[in-house]
Amino acid sequence: MTAEPGGEVTADVRPRGPVRAPEPVRAPGPRRIRVEHVMGTAVSLDLRDEAVPESALDDLFAYLRDIDRRFSPFRADSQVGRLIAGELAEADASEDLRLVLGLAEDLRRTTGGYFDIRRHRPDGRPDPTGLVKGWAVEAAAWRLEEAGASRFAINAGGDIVTRGEPEPGRPWRVGIRHPDRPDAVVAIVGLRDGAMATSGAYERGLHIVDPHTGAPPEGLASISVVGPSLTWADAYATAAFAMGRAGIAWVDEHPGYGAYGVTSDRAAAWTPLLDGLLLRD
Amino acid sequence: MFPKRGAVALGLTGLALALLLSFKTPSDTTATSAGSGGGLAVTDQAVATATPQATADTGSTTTAPAATAPAATTAPAATATPAPATAASGTFTGDAIATRFGTVQVQVTIANGTITDVTALALPNGDPHSAMISQRVEPVLRSSALAVQSARIDLVSGATYTSTAYARSLQAALDQAGL
Numbered sequence: 539m540t541a542e543p544g545g546e547v548t549a550d551v552r553p554r555g556p557v558r559a560p561e562p563v564r565a566p567g568p569r570r571i572r573v574e575h576v577m578g579t580a581v582s583l584d585l586r587d588e589a590v591p592e593s594a595l596d597d598l599f600a601y602l603r604d605i606d607r608r609f610s611p612f613r614a615d616s617q618v619g620r621l622i623a624g625e626l627a628e629a630d631a632s633e634d635l636r637l638v639l640g641l642a643e644d645l646r647r648t649t650g651g652y653f654d655i656r657r658h659r660p661d662g663r664p665d666p667t668g669l670v671k672g673w674a675v676e677a678a679a680w681r682l683e684e685a686g687a688s689r690f691a692i693n694a695g696g697d698i699v700t701r702g703e704p705e706p707g708r709p710w711r712v713g714i715r716h717p718d719r720p721d722a723v724v725a726i727v728g729l730r731d732g733a734m735a736t737s738g739a740y741e742r743g744l745h746i747v748d749p750h751t752g753a754p755p756e757g758l759a760s761i762s763v764v765g766p767s768l769t770w771a772d773a774y775a776t777a778a779f780a781m782g783r784a785g786i787a788w789v790d791e792h793p794g795y796g797a798y799g800v801t802s803d804r805a806a807a808w809t810p811l812l813d814g815l816l817l818r819d
Numbered sequence: 820m821f822p823k824r825g826a827v828a829l830g831l832t833g834l835a836l837a838l839l840l841s842f843k844t845p846s847d848t849t850a851t852s853a854g855s856g857g858g859l860a861v862t863d864q865a866v867a868t869a870t871p872q873a874t875a876d877t878g879s880t881t882t883a884p885a886a887t888a889p890a891a892t893t894a895p896a897a898t899a900t901p902a903p904a905t906a907a908s909g910t911f912t913g914d915a916i917a918t919r920f921g922t923v924q925v926q927v928t929i930a931n932g933t934i935t936d937v938t939a940l941a942l943p944n945g946d947p948h949s950a951m952i953s954q955r956v957e958p959v960l961r962s963s964a965l966a967v968q969s970a971r972i973d974l975v976s977g978a979t980y981t982s983t984a985y986a987r988s989l990q991a992a993l994d995q996a997g998l
Contacts (some may be wrong), residue, residue, distance in 0.1 A: 560972045571997040580985035582994050671979075686861065693990055696977040713989070715977030716967060719990055723968045723975060725869055738978035762976055780835065788958060800965060809961040819970060 554816075560713055560723050562688050565696035568703075570595070576602045577671050581696030583789050585682075586654055586689040592687035598678050599689035602716055605674040608761050609635070618670075638666045638673055645669070648792075651750065672697055672772030673804045674737060679768075696736050700729040711817060717800050724806060726817040733768035737761055737779035757783035758799050764815060766793035783807075 541690030541708050572595055581602060583595065610616045615636050618627035625629025628639055641665065645653040653662045669756040675694040679701065682690060689702035700710040709730045713723030717740050727734065765773040774795060778785030786807050789797035810814070927998050975990045 560969055561974075569997055573991075575982045575985075578981060579979060580972070580982055580988075580991070581992060584994075584997065601820050673881055678831070692972055693974045693976075695979040695985070696975070697979065697991075698974060698976050711970070711972045713972040714967065714976045715964075715975050715989065719967070720987060721973060724965055725971055726968055727881070727976075734976045734979050736976045740978055760978060770868065772955050790960075798837075803961060804965045805964045807960045809960055813961060 544765075551648060553629045561697055570778075572597075572599070574599045574602075577606045577694065579671075579814055581675070581695070582693045584691045584693075584704070585687060587687045590682075590685055591689045593785050594682060594687065597635075597685070598682050601681060602674055603676050605670065605677075608614055608632070609638075609666070609670045609674075615726045618666065622665055624661075624663060628664070635666075637662055638669055641673065641769060641773075642666050642669050645711055645777070647774070649777035652780045653773050657766060669773060671695070671771070673769040676733070676768040685706065697768060698729075698734045703730060708739055710769070714762045714800075715760070717806075724800060725764075725808075725814070727798070727815045729764070729815070732764060732766060733774035734764045735775040736763075737769060737775040755780050755782040755785075757802055758785065759802055759804065761785055761797055761799040763789055763795060763797050764812065765792070 566586050568586065570583075572583045572585075574581055576599065581599070583598065603807075607613070607616045608616055608735050611622055613619045614623065615764055617626060619629060621628070621631060621635070628636065631639065639655075642653075642655045646655070653668075655666050655668060656662050671694060675692055675697060676699060678701045679690075682692075683701065687701070689704065689706070691698065691700045696715070698712055700712070704710055706813075708727035711758065712727045712729050712734055714725045714727065714734075714736065715738075716722040716724045717738055736756075740760070758779055761775055761778050763771040763778065765771045765774070772799075774789055774792065778789050778797060778799075781788055783799070783801060786797045786799040786809060789795050790809040790811070796809040796813075796815070798806065798808040798812050800806055972993070974989070974993060977988075977990075980988055
């Protein structure tokens, strides 16, 4: 028995012997990989289109760096920094910041308050940081598509957007990380045009609390949400994780979205949508 | 290709690791299976029956047995009784039902035979968390013991890692393999 980060005592299910780490798929065709550190994490791009110019890749990362600058809550001169400081009225914010704030309000209502960008601030001012990464990466994917790309995957610190197929006839094979083992995955999901975001307590500590109780949620080690939009998948994963085990079922209420959860006692549970996406070989 | 992982290969992956599910709460004696192959309904749920007859198309949701259950058996769940013929529309208020958790009453909005909204009029206690749970019509989930996979993958989803943690991540190994 070991004490898990959530404070619950669970049986030790770690493998006794060595476990082979998942292997990368060998791609026969052209493949461009680019990794840059932005938004506090590493963003990996895997592009399979041959015709897309290198400048489109430059543009994608320049765009993310620009969003990072303008939306950073840590920079007093950024829009969000000024918004938090009360120097910028919401009505005077830029078009894209007002869009993000509108999304946040939709999410607060949709999630029954489990996703609330104001709640963790005593002054009630909005801090949209939790929403910005998913939205920015999704917007970056649109820009790449406008530049002619149709077969690529972006992984922004564990939040994923995929388009098309890496090779003809097969989807992107997306592993869901084991909550206790950085080098192992617990399931593989096949995605073509899609998105996946995961919330869990194992990377940055217990930064998610149930906003209604102020306590860390119980019942889930991680939850991965799949759907058409990374913005929503990311927010749903955050809200569902805060709900605990009931969050898996809650995700299923949203058409087009599904969830794969690993419980605190290390069982897996998933919604019917995942039945059609989980790869068994 | 996994430079940081010394003991890469040695044998096949250990398979599914123990631990059966413990989804069912002690009070949850029924209402588990529906459809294909034994899904489990997760979570406690609140209950009440919408008395008007209406066709309910709730997709992949379980419909708990009508709330005739005495307080000791199940927690309540919103149920619409399927009925043939016309697709009903309107707002229907269920009976107030006493459970061991307190009194539960729901209002169901039906449009063309489909439940579009379930509102709790009375709940055992007023906190929003139980309201969230109580209002939900539970879907059937699939579940299994957790397994460790060693199959080939293109990328990995996980809780957000920092730039520093990336260096030790499986995604970093995948990226290096592709460079």
